[in-house]
Every structure is written in C-alpha cells, then in structure tokens.
Amino acid sequence: MLNVVIFGAPGSGKGTQSERIIEQFGLAHISTGDVLRAEMKNDTELGKIAKDYIEKGQLVPDELIVDMLAKVLDEKKGSNGVIFDGFPRTIPQAIALKNMLNERGTDVSVMLNLQVEEEELINRLLERGKVSGRSDDNLETIKSRLEVYHSQTAPLADYYIKEGKHVAIQGVGSIDEIFDRIKKALEEINA
Numbered sequence: 001m002l003n004v005v006i007f008g009a010p011g012s013g014k015g016t017q018s019e020r021i022i023e024q025f026g027l028a029h030i031s032t033g034d035v036l037r038a039e040m041k042n043d044t045e046l047g048k049i050a051k052d053y054i055e056k057g058q059l060v061p062d063e064l065i066v067d068m069l070a071k072v073l074d075e076k077k078g079s080n081g082v083i084f085d086g087f088p089r090t091i092p093q094a095i096a097l098k099n100m101l102n103e104r105g106t107d108v109s110v111m112l113n114l115q116v117e118e119e120e121l122i123n124r125l126l127e128r129g130k131v132s133g134r135s136d137d138n139l140e141t142i143k144s145r146l147e148v149y150h151s152q153t154a155p156l157a158d159y160y161i162k163e164g165k166h167v168a169i170q171g172v173g174s175i176d177e178i179f180d181r182i183k184k185a186l187e188e189i190n191a
Helices: 014-025 032-041 045-055 062-075 091-103 118-132 139-153 156-163 175-190
Strands: 002-008 028-031 081-085 110-115 166-170
Touching: 002 014, 002 091, 002 156, 002 175, 014 028, 014 081, 014 110, 014 175, 028 032, 028 062, 032 045, 032 062, 045 062, 062 091, 091 156, 110 156, 110 175, 118 139, 156 166, 166 175
Parallel strands: 002 081, 002 110, 028 081, 110 166
Antiparallel strands: none
C-alpha cells in the first residue's frame, strides 16, 4: 500500500496536487474535514461526540479523529493506498496515525512536503480569495494561518525526517512541473 501524507503551508497546492496523485496512483482520499462533517451529518456515535466538542469551540481530540480515520480506512480496504489530507498536523497525531496504520499491517510510505516561499503563499491565497470568494483568504487571516502553521505544524517535518519518510518537493512552477516532481518521488518509493 502507498500511504501518502501531503504536507505544506496553506496555499502550497496540497488540494490541487492531491487530486492528481489520487488519479495517477489510484489512491483513496481521506480528508479529516470531510470525515468529521460526514460523521456529524450521519449522526454517528463518533459524530455526536465530535459535534459536542466543536459546539463548545474546542478542538476534537486526536484520539477521536484517529478513530474516525480508522473507520474510513477500514472501509477503503483493497485500495492501492491512501492520501491523508489535513492530517496529521502535530507530532502526537503523527504517532497516533502510525500506531493506527501499524495495527492494520501498514505504515505511512512518505510525507510529501510542498515547499513554497511565504511571499508566494500569500500571493496565491490572496488570488484564490479573489477567485473563490473564500472569506478566510484575506491578508490578516492568511498571516495568522501561516503563523499557526509555522509554530504548530511545521515541526512535523522533523518527525518524518527522523522516520526516513520525508520528501521535500519544490512547490513552485507550473502545476504540471510540480506534479512531475511528486510523481517521480512516488514512483521511486513505490518501486
């Protein structure tokens, strides 16, 4: 199984490249946001617990998210692998993901780290805001999201470097150029 964690700052192109990876390698897509929304919409036991946290303005505990991901992963048995989108975001989440995958006889194959300069990220997000009308793509919110990324999420790269699973991908250039770099890295891992 090819299990990919796609990683990068907001605006680095994770969503765009995830779609191409899924298509090229036949992977299942697991987005924590989508999983959370589906569990709450379907009023599952896990969804009810998550909703309670969210309504109180609290973060959903890692253990609960991992339980939801495990359920989705079990439903996707038989796929070539999975791309994890939006998870893990912290080292404890990465350890929990590793344990959950190990229990199923697999592991994270690679963490693709899309690397883009901050000025480029800000420009991309501001442009996306103009096109999509996303209210969170304004300069103040973008700077705040990037600060959170650098302080809380970026240290995850070091974890995957120590695990021998980190691959830095230059996230600048055309969408096709960036995907060619990703494809080459994944083909080497999958060989």
